[in-house]
Amino acid sequence: MVNPQWARSFVTLVETGGFTRAADRLGLTQAAVSQHVRHLEDEFGPLLIRRPRQIELTPAGQALLEYCHEVASAAKRMQLRLSDAGDASARCGEVSFITPGSVGLALYPLLLRLQLAHRGLVIRHRFAPDVEARQAVLSQQYELGLVTLRPSDRQLSATPFLEETLELVVPAGETVTGWEDLARIGFIDHPDGQAMATRLLMRHLPGNPGIRNIPCHGFSNQIALILEPVARGLGFTVIPRHARQAFARPDALQVIELGPPMVDTLWLIHRAEWPLSARSVWVLNQIREAWPATGTLPR
Known part of the structure; x- marks a missing residue:
């Protein structure tokens, strides 16, 4: 030492x-x-x-x-x-949370309501794809993270936490019956877009040539903007339901159901070497209690 x-x-x-x-x-x-x-x-x-x-x-x-x-x-x-071992002090101090943008759109209003009810609580939240979230928790920039794929790094503790449904979203009025229609419409990509599209389309259209063989008509890393080119008719995307529900112009979109819903598990990650702070445990319990079976939180 x-x-x-x-x-x-x-x-x-x-x-x-x-x-x-x-x-x-x-x-x-x-x-x-x-x-x-x-x-x-x-x-x-x-x-x-x-x-x-x-x-x-x-x-x-x-x-x-x-x-x-x-x-x-x-x-x-x-x-x-x-x-922070006491109940009252568990509701004071900083809680840092890095999540995918989709579920973050649903979680953030809840986190703000907790902060309003407990003014000693400080919420630091960031939207990020899996790779960035894992690295942020590993480097101790954030205590808590949510990722769509369970990490294999032994430095990270990973437990199932929430679920979110992936959706194939196309411009309103489009007809999609198979791969040829998707190739005609084109793909709007985002940081987790190809991975999500691959999982959903492999489930419902097995044997397809792969999302990389569909023309890419755009890319955005801003969760609130990913659906904008879709709404304007420029292409389709695969995105979690939370992001679609938060879009301001739902009438410009159409969800295509090719089969049973594709549900992703969101894994809660934190450094495995030490326990979570009492305030983070309390916040996580509040989220679990407020999260309904539909995965849609009240605003």
Whole structure:
């Protein structure tokens, strides 16, 4: 284990960029800071490249800095565990949640209602596709995440949380009986579009040539705008029901039912190394209680 005082001197040195400034911030002598760094270098090898007006981290120095940040983060989480154990304090503080845009459109009003009812609660929410959500939770930018595909990374705990129905959405008035009609209409893509379209169309049109063989007529990464080109007749898309229900011009769209509904499981993810904060557990319980079987939340 790294000596905490040495680690603090090292991190402060990196943050301030100089031994004198680090010593001033820590209330130590410059010689003491230098000695702490030498102790660390005796153990881990060269950590710094010293230049006249700056310092540069070696790979070993960068690894040590990341370790120190992880230790500090773990200590902060421990303090939160101890401070938010009570029921009242579980409704105070920040809850960070990163979700697909579709389900986020339904979840966000609920999260805001919780925040209005409990003014000490701070909601930080972001829309993101699976890859970004996984990385954000792994890098500790967000405590909670929802993804459509269960991750295999052992650093992530993943449990089934909610369900959402995928829909094949075409411009109003279009007739779709098979693959040829979809190829004629063209595809409107989005960050999870090809994956969702593949799952739905493989279920209902087995043996199809694949979504990549349909002309792509557009792409948007804004959940509120994905259906706009569909509404204007530029193509079809496959999107969760929540996103379609939130669209402002439902009369311009048509849902094609090729067979039984295609339901995706949304997996709740968080770092597996530590338990969730009490406030996050409370918020998740509120979501579960409010989420009806239809998957549609009241506004």
